[in-house]
Amino acid sequence: MTEPDDGALLAxxxxxxxxxxxLLTERLAPRALGQAGRMLGxxxxxxxxVQEALLRLWRIAPDWRxxxxxxxxxxxxxxxxxxxxxxxxxxxxxPLESVAEPEDGRRSVAEEMQARARAEALRAALAELPPxxxxxxxxxxxxxxxxxxxxxxxxxxxxxxxxxxxxGRRGLRALLAGRREELGFEDD
Amino acid sequence: MTERPRDGLADExxxxxxxxxxxxxxxVPLSADFVERVVADAAAxxxxxxxxxxxxxxxxxxAGLWAMLGGWAGASGLVAATAVGVWIGVxxxxxxxxxxxxxxxxxxxxxxxxxxxxG
Numbered sequence: 103m104t105e106p107d108d109g110a111l112l113a114x115x116x117x118x119x120x121x122x123x124x125l126l127t128e129r130l131a132p133r134a135l136g137q138a139g140r141m142l143g144x145x146x147x148x149x150x151x152v153q154e155a156l157l158r159l160w161r162i163a164p165d166w167r168x169x170x171x172x173x174x175x176x177x178x179x180x181x182x183x184x185x186x187x188x189x190x191x192x193x194x195x196x197p198l199e200s201v202a203e204p205e206d207g208r209r210s211v212a213e214e215m216q217a218r219a220r221a222e223a224l225r226a227a228l229a230e231l232p233p234x235x236x237x238x239x240x241x242x243x244x245x246x247x248x249x250x251x252x253x254x255x256x257x258x259x260x261x262x263x264x265x266x267x268x269x270g271r272r273g274l275r276a277l278l279a280g281r282r283e284e285l286g287f288e289d290d
Numbered sequence: 291m292t293e294r295p296r297d298g299l300a301d302e303x304x305x306x307x308x309x310x311x312x313x314x315x316x317x318v319p320l321s322a323d324f325v326e327r328v329v330a331d332a333a334a335x336x337x338x339x340x341x342x343x344x345x346x347x348x349x350x351x352x353a354g355l356w357a358m359l360g361g362w363a364g365a366s367g368l369v370a371a372t373a374v375g376v377w378i379g380v381x382x383x384x385x386x387x388x389x390x391x392x393x394x395x396x397x398x399x400x401x402x403x404x405x406x407x408x409g
Contacts, residue, residue: 160332217313244311275299276299282299
């Protein structure tokens with residue numbers, strides 16, 4: 103027997119089946135948590151974002167047009183959007199030290215610190231980009247999605263995605279220019 | 291080949307930052323507690339949207355048009371206006387002379403009294 107697709111589960115939830123919401127959560131949340139975790143570098147914040155994204159999904163469930171869009175595609179976009187908002191909010195004063203924790207015990211402390219510093223520098227720079235650029239860059243380079251898929255998620259042409267990510271990369275390189283040494287990059 | 295403008299980070303260096311962010315954002319495990327929170331949200335949302343669903347379920351075809359007409363009050367006014375229109379169309383104006391039968395002259399300013407000197 104084939105499993106119901108995400109849209110069918112959402113329709114079942116809209117009709118009152120709470121078990122469908124649980125199944126949909128177990129199916130969609132792991133990937134969404136990974137996406138939010140990579141963008142934010144903080145497990146608790148990632149959970150908050152995904153909970154908020156799924157709450158929005160429950161709210162629109164009665165109006166969801168089954169077959170017109172994919173639930174997973176919708177979720178990529180909402181999570182990217184919420185994460186970008188969070189990154190931008192961080193600019194208003196969350197200390198760097200309070201974000202992210204080392205997870206990989208195989209790396210040395212120095213390597214771990216440098217990786218954290220690099221990841222946080224990148225997230226801080228993403229927060230300075232226009233939100234659409236930040237979302238496209240994150241989907242491309244943190245999630246590893248192809249441009250056609252990003253185009254579907256962001257509801258734009260592939261050419262527009264290419265342009266956004268190229269401008270985003272240029273913006274990041276310029277924003278981080280003054281931190282090369284601090285991030286462990288040295289001239290040849 | 292590494293491309294690094296004088297005032298920017300090199301492409302390879304930027305890729306190293308992406309790599310650090312990918313590995314630093316360790317997978318967030320799906321905890322039972324988290325699932326319960328999300329399902330509780332879903333239950334609350336269902337409970338909150340039930341009245342609206344009941345209205346939707348009881349909706350009859352044409353209900354939107356009925357509301358647009360203003361319900362009973364609007365519809366009764368519309369019926370009255372229609373009845374008057376039908377009556378005007380059906381009733382013959384018997385007492386009026388046939389307008390086409392003879393020319394009707396109407397003098398607003400008699401030439402003989404242009405300056406209102408008479409009377």
